[in-house]
C-alpha cells in the first residue's frame with residue numbers, strides 16, 4: 001500500500017516526515033463517539049446537504065492563513081448548518097493542533113473528525129475525537145489492524161482513498177466510512193472526476209464522503225449526484241486567501257450555508 005516517497009509532492013514528503021516523528025499518547029483513549037451517520041441523517045431530514053466543514057487555518061496549497069479563534073470558526077460552521085466538523089491537528093503544515101480539536105469538541109455538539117496524517121496505532125491516543133482519518137496510502141501499520149485499533153478505542157474510522165486499489169484495500173480492511181479525496185496527494189492536483197470514477201465501485205452500505213476541491217454549490221450538487229452521502233469542505237469555507245491583515249475575513253457561517261443549502265436554494 002505504501003508508495004515510495006519519490007511519487008510525492010515535496011510538501012507531502014515533508015508532512016510525512018514530521019508525521020512519522022510525532023509521538024502518540026501516553027494512555028490509550030476510550031472515546032464515547034457522536035455518531036456521524038446519525039448526524040448525516042439529521043441533516044438530510046432537515047433538508048440540509050450533509051457537510052463536514054473543516055477548520056484548516058492554512059495548508060500547503062493555500063496562500064494566506066486565518067488567525068481567528070478556531071472555536072469561533074467552528075461555532076460559525078455549526079450555525080451555518082454543518083452536520084459535522086473536521087479539525088486539522090497537523091501542526092507544521094496546516095496550522096492545526098490537538099488543543100484546537102479538544103476545545104472545539106467541547107464547544108459543539110456535532111461529531112468532530114480528527115484530520116491528520118496518522119501512520120501508527122499509538123498516534124490514535126494523542127486526542128479524543130468522534131471520527132478519525134486514516135489515509136490508506138500513508139499508514140505504516142496494516143490498514144485492517146489500524147481500522148480495528150481505532151474501533152477498539154471507540155472512534156469511527158474514516159478511510160481516505162484516491163485510487164481504485166486503495167478503495168479495494170479500504171473495503172478489505174473493513175471500512176464502512178470511506179472518503180474519496182479528489183486531491184491527488186502525489187501532485188496536489190484536484191479533479192472532481194476522481195469521486196465520480198470511484199463512487200460506483202463502493203457497495204451501497206458504505207457511507208461515502210467526497211473530499212476536497214468543492215468550491216461552489218454546483219460542485220456540491222455534482223458530488224451528491226455522483227453518490228456522495230456527505231461532503232468534506234475546507235478551503236471554500238475557511239476562505240483563508242481572503243483574510244485581511246489581522247488574519248480575519250470571510251463569513252464562515254454564510255460560506256457554510258451556501259453548501260448546506262445547495263439542494264434547496266437556487267444558487268450558481
Ligand SMILES: O=P(O)(O)OC[C@@H](O)[C@@H](O)c1c[nH]c2ccccc12
Nearest residue numbers: 181211212213214232233234235236
Ligand atoms: O480545502 P478543500 O479542498 O475543501 O479540502 C478539504 C479536505 O478534503 C482536505 O483538507 C483534505 C483531504 N484529505 C486530507 C488529508 C490531510 C489533510 C487535509 C486533507
